[in-house]
Amino acid sequence: MTTETIKQEVIELISELFKDNGFDIDILEYVDLIDDLGMDSITFISIVVEVEAHFGIEVPDDMLLLENFRCLKNIVHTLSSILCDSN
Amino acid sequence: MNCQNQEKINILLQNTLFYRNKSRYFEPKTVIEMPLVCKRDLQFSYNDLISDKEKNRPEIEYMKIRSSGSTGQIVEVLWNERDFVLSNLTLWRLRKKFYNITPTAKYITFHSLVYNGTQVENVANCEIKKTKVSLSINKYFISNETIDRYINSIIDFAPEWIFTQPSMIINLMSIMKQNNLISQKIFPNIKYIELNGETLLNAQRREISRFFGVPVANLYGATEVNGIAFQCPDGHMHIIEDNVHLQLFNSCQTNDGIIGDVAVTSLWNTKMPIIQYELGDRVKIYNNRVCKHHDGKIIDVLIGRSNLRMNVGQNSNISSYDLAYCIERTNTKFGDPILQYKLIRENSKNTLYLFIRTCFYGWKENIKNNVINLLKQFSQKNIDYNCVFIDEPMVVSENGKLKSMENKDDYSAY
Numbered sequence: 001m002t003t004e005t006i007k008q009e010v011i012e013l014i015s016e017l018f019k020d021n022g023f024d025i026d027i028l029e030y031v032d033l034i035d036d037l038g039m040d041s042i043t044f045i046s047i048v049v050e051v052e053a054h055f056g057i058e059v060p061d062d063m064l065l066l067e068n069f070r071c072l073k074n075i076v077h078t079l080s081s082i083l084c085d086s087n
Numbered sequence: 088m089n090c091q092n093q094e095k096i097n098i099l100l101q102n103t104l105f106y107r108n109k110s111r112y113f114e115p116k117t118v119i120e121m122p123l124v125c126k127r128d129l130q131f132s133y134n135d136l137i138s139d140k141e142k143n144r145p146e147i148e149y150m151k152i153r154s155s156g157s158t159g160q161i162v163e164v165l166w167n168e169r170d171f172v173l174s175n176l177t178l179w180r181l182r183k184k185f186y187n188i189t190p191t192a193k194y195i196t197f198h199s200l201v202y203n204g205t206q207v208e209n210v211a212n213c214e215i216k217k218t219k220v221s222l223s224i225n226k227y228f229i230s231n232e233t234i235d236r237y238i239n240s241i242i243d244f245a246p247e248w249i250f251t252q253p254s255m256i257i258n259l260m261s262i263m264k265q266n267n268l269i270s271q272k273i274f275p276n277i278k279y280i281e282l283n284g285e286t287l288l289n290a291q292r293r294e295i296s297r298f299f300g301v302p303v304a305n306l307y308g309a310t311e312v313n314g315i316a317f318q319c320p321d322g323h324m325h326i327i328e329d330n331v332h333l334q335l336f337n338s339c340q341t342n343d344g345i346i347g348d349v350a351v352t353s354l355w356n357t358k359m360p361i362i363q364y365e366l367g368d369r370v371k372i373y374n375n376r377v378c379k380h381h382d383g384k385i386i387d388v389l390i391g392r393s394n395l396r397m398n399v400g401q402n403s404n405i406s407s408y409d410l411a412y413c414i415e416r417t418n419t420k421f422g423d424p425i426l427q428y429k430l431i432r433e434n435s436k437n438t439l440y441l442f443i444r445t446c447f448y449g450w451k452e453n454i455k456n457n458v459i460n461l462l463k464q465f466s467q468k469n470i471d472y473n474c475v476f477i478d479e480p481m482v483v484s485e486n487g488k489l490k491s492m493e494n495k496d497d498y499s500a501y
Binding site: 017041042043044045046048049050052053058061064 | 168172173175176179180183184189190191219220
């Protein structure tokens with residue numbers, strides 16, 4: 001799976017999660033989920049649960065950090081590394 | 088327990104004064120070698136249970152979680168927020184996997200307690216509490232006369248699932264039936280119900296699922312460690328093995344597993360490590376049971392608590408576990424008629440009243456005789472039980488949960 005594919009699939013997942021926030025999906029690449037969209041612990045767990053279910057992975061305990069999920073770039077990087085390890 | 092978790096727990100054992108003291112004269116290599124910890128330890132050795140590096144953190148940096156006091160003892164456990172969130176993540180993974188429920192799915196629940204310091208106040212101050220994902224209604228305010236006040240709030244909120252105790256949902260069902268409220272109209276978006284905090288009989292699970300038209304799952308957990316086991320759509324209780332480690336003591340082998348009293352270890356709490364903590368419950372861990380929904384160990388929670396006993400006279404006593412066993416045996420024999428039950432000992436007259444609520448009207452005499460005969464076998468005495476069949480949902484205790492056994496000064500007040 002390429003990084004670009006992962007990115008597009010994550011964008012879809014996160015857009016669904018934040019759909020009630022009324023933000024523009026096009027800016028997702030540039031926002032900080034915590035500072036700009038107010039990501040809290042519920043949203044953090046939601047993102048983790050959704051990406052795990054979608055990609056068929058389990059995020060290792062030591063990678064379950066807010067920092068790894070605070071922006072699209074970090075999420076993609078985290079998932080790429082997990083998917084690469086599992087391959 | 089895998090090596091990684093064992094290593095994590097070993098570090099916590101070495102870095103928490105309470106456990107260092109407990110293992111002063113030996114070097115435990117594994118968790119199971121540690122002595123058991125009980126509720127009294129959490130109450131009276133509170134400060135020693137905080138791990139060394141967490142001791143001087145300011146209060147704002149951690150969470151205090153209090154138990155409901157269903158055993159009469161309220162305990163308080165401290166958590167770092169990250170540990171608490173990730174401990175709950177383990178349960179959310181299963182909710183998503185089994186029922187496609189996510190943390191952003193709106194739910195309705197019912198509250199009853201508010202704490203003033205460490206004291207519990209009987210009635211919560213607020214009627215309705217609302218967040219982005221939850222609507223919580225005060226249990227004591229909801230009744231036949233007041234249900235209309237809450238219907239619009241529930242419909243507007245449009246919850247996707249319900250999270251409460253069996254006694255509360257049974258009470259709600261009764262109110263809805265009496266007011267001709269159709270579940271699909273009040274809860275059009277509901278797709279799942281999760282029950283916790285009390286025994287869940289098969290009869291209850293079936294009736295609730297039938298009424299609301301959705302799957303019902305049982306969550307076995309403890310405030311001290313969060314989720315312990317979770318029920319899949321096929322009815323199997325799966326241990327949440329990435330949240331807790333279960334150890335059995337006072338155990339015995341059966342054909343298909345091992346039955347024993349539960350000691351639980353939290354795999355997440357680094358602030359106040361909970362290691363080999365006695366829950367007072369008895370479970371059966373199956374040897375080779377498999378399930379298409381999930382790998383890992385499957386348990387049966389043997390309902391009731393082995394350490395909660397009632398004096399039934401003639402120098403005899405029975406535990407809530409014994410009582411629950413008699414009820415379940417009777418349910419198995421008669422096709423799950425018993426929906427709720429409660430044994431009350433009226434102190435003033437030293438008389439026992441067994442209240443039973445069934446979900447169908449036949450066979451009452453047979454049901455009564457079967458339960459009482461089994462109870463007599465446990466006490467090995469010819470004790471008199473006055474069996475009373477009731478139609479209304481049973482009254483919960485002050486903590487909002489239904490107790491299976493109670494001593495009362497005057498049973499008629501019940």
